[in-house]
Amino acid sequence: MAYIEPLFPFIEMSVIILALVLIAAFLVWVERRMIGIWQDRLGPNRVGPGGVLQSVADLLKILGKDEFTPKFSDRFTFVLAPFIGAITVLMSFAVIPFSQSIGVSDLNIGLLFFLAMTSLAVYGVVLAGWSSRNKYALLGGMRAAAQTISYEVFMGLSMMGVVLLAGSFSLRDIVEAQQHGWFISSQWLGCLVFLVAGIAESHRLPFDLPEAETELTAGFHTEYSGLKFALFFLGEYLGVTLISAMTVILFFGGYLPPGFLADTLFAELPGIVWFIIKVLFFILFFILLRTSLPRPRFDQLLAFGWKVMLPLSLVNLLGTAILRLTGVLGGGNV
Amino acid sequence: MNIDWVFYFAALVAFIASIKVVTSANAIHALLYLVVSLLAVAFCFYLLGAPFAAGLEVIVYAGAILVLFVFAVMMFDLQGDNQPVLFQQSWLATWFGPLILTLTLAMLLAYILVTGATDSHIEVGVVSAKQVGIALYGPYLLAVEIASFLLLAGLLAGYHFAKSTSEGEHR
Numbered sequence: 001m002a003y004i005e006p007l008f009p010f011i012e013m014s015v016i017i018l019a020l021v022l023i024a025a026f027l028v029w030v031e032r033r034m035i036g037i038w039q040d041r042l043g044p045n046r047v048g049p050g051g052v053l054q055s056v057a058d059l060l061k062i063l064g065k066d067e068f069t070p071k072f073s074d075r076f077t078f079v080l081a082p083f084i085g086a087i088t089v090l091m092s093f094a095v096i097p098f099s100q101s102i103g104v105s106d107l108n109i110g111l112l113f114f115l116a117m118t119s120l121a122v123y124g125v126v127l128a129g130w131s132s133r134n135k136y137a138l139l140g141g142m143r144a145a146a147q148t149i150s151y152e153v154f155m156g157l158s159m160m161g162v163v164l165l166a167g168s169f170s171l172r173d174i175v176e177a178q179q180h181g182w183f184i185s186s187q188w189l190g191c192l193v194f195l196v197a198g199i200a201e202s203h204r205l206p207f208d209l210p211e212a213e214t215e216l217t218a219g220f221h222t223e224y225s226g227l228k229f230a231l232f233f234l235g236e237y238l239g240v241t242l243i244s245a246m247t248v249i250l251f252f253g254g255y256l257p258p259g260f261l262a263d264t265l266f267a268e269l270p271g272i273v274w275f276i277i278k279v280l281f282f283i284l285f286f287i288l289l290r291t292s293l294p295r296p297r298f299d300q301l302l303a304f305g306w307k308v309m310l311p312l313s314l315v316n317l318l319g320t321a322i323l324r325l326t327g328v329l330g331g332g333n334v
Numbered sequence: 335m336n337i338d339w340v341f342y343f344a345a346l347v348a349f350i351a352s353i354k355v356v357t358s359a360n361a362i363h364a365l366l367y368l369v370v371s372l373l374a375v376a377f378c379f380y381l382l383g384a385p386f387a388a389g390l391e392v393i394v395y396a397g398a399i400l401v402l403f404v405f406a407v408m409m410f411d412l413q414g415d416n417q418p419v420l421f422q423q424s425w426l427a428t429w430f431g432p433l434i435l436t437l438t439l440a441m442l443l444a445y446i447l448v449t450g451a452t453d454s455h456i457e458v459g460v461v462s463a464k465q466v467g468i469a470l471y472g473p474y475l476l477a478v479e480i481a482s483f484l485l486l487a488g489l490l491a492g493y494h495f496a497k498s499t500s501e502g503e504h505r
């Protein structure tokens with residue numbers, strides 16, 4: 001036993017990474033099937049019971065494709081870009097507390113680590129766009145850069161209200177600070193801004209302008225195929241999972257059961273179950289948003305960000321700070 | 335592995351990457367090396383017990399300012415004249431340098447995450463975000479104000495350049 005014990009963190013890490021990749025693959029099917037049901041059609045329902053194995057079939061198809069690198073591309077950055085996209089998102093999960101005991105690392109700057117990784121993730125998209133030497137891809141990459149930098153600003157600001165209340169950057173401390181009430185009760189404005197910024201950061205519809213197929217064919221990943229395309233795909237679905245997980249941790253009590261169930265049998269459920277239920281709820285919410293909202297124009301997107309979301313997040317931060325200083329809102333040790 | 339060695343490894347990565355920044359012929363590759371260099375410096379900060387500074391280094395420098403650099407280089411296609419030379423390089427020559435540097439960094443990060451060796455930092459104690467804030471708005475208040483003036487001036491200049499002229503056309 002003594003020989004195996006130092007390996008435990010590695011085993012935990014490997015299991016978490018494997019689970020995340022499987023969840024991302026599974027989400028592809030969940031998304032297509034749910035959209036199908038909401039739009040009153042069937043969706044993929046042929047492979048396996050109810051179509052569950054659709055992702056396996058897709059994966060086999062993708063792996064069977066030609067691994068194509070265009071002659072005119074910048075080879076080094078072309079190959080590097082999808083890895084940056086997938087790895088930065090996977091790295092962010094290192095600071096996520098999945099339950100009371102599960103979680104790779106409890107960094108004291110967990111929230112900053114998450115922000116740092118999301119801001120590095122943009123390199124994947126930008127470099128993919130640039131190295132493809134393709135006008136559609138370049139335009140997609142540029143849109144991604146502008147969009148991500150803009151929305152990152154108030155994504156950070158919207159989370160600072162929570163930091164004020166919890167008095168810590170550590171995600172586990174933030175969850176523990178919500179023992180007596182989730183932060184959504186006072187931080188609903190911050191949560192709204194965070195959700196919008198989160199969708200923009202993971203460039204999902206309605207904010208998927210970097211890959212708007214009506215005008216840019218496939219945007220930054222136009223030239224990608226096979227495994228490299230699969231990595232972008234993986235990054236996108238992991239991104240959705242990550243933003244959902246962060247919303248749950250920051251505003252909806254993380255792995256804690258809801259307060260009104262505190263004395264019932266439900267409170268006995270392990271933290272990881274609550275965490276998964278809440279995260280799944282937000283993932284479904286993202287999918288529902290995708291099916292129901294149209295895509296804005298790019299200038300509308302940026303104007304909305306700077307003229308509406310930034311002031312809102314500043315107001316939220318100011319209001320929270322005042323309420324916190326006057327003692328209306330309690331919180332952790334400050 | 336001693337924590338000192340981790341620090342010197344990271345410093346070495348920063349050093350080599352910085353040299354590659356000025357010797358790279360390709361502008362985007364140079365910028366990528368700069369990113370690696372900044373990440374390595376952030377790592378050094380972290381090991382020296384300043385996690386807050388390390389986080390901000392990555393978010394602000396590597397994550398925002400250099401994205402703008404890359405953006406500008408992409409936009410104006412600042413490739414120089416050496417483009418064809420790049421494609422004659424062998425597979426190994428393009429991959430070797432960046433791969434070694436980033437792999438070293440990744441190994442260091444994995445080591446820190448696994449062992450949680452952050453508590454045994456080199457000399458000074460861990461500087462928390464709160465202490466940084468108190469220092470900034472205490473003894474260094476004047477510097478903060480001057481920096482904010484500078485930013486305001488930059489903001490005004492940016493507004494002035496982007497403003498439409500009276501004829502309604504962009505300058």
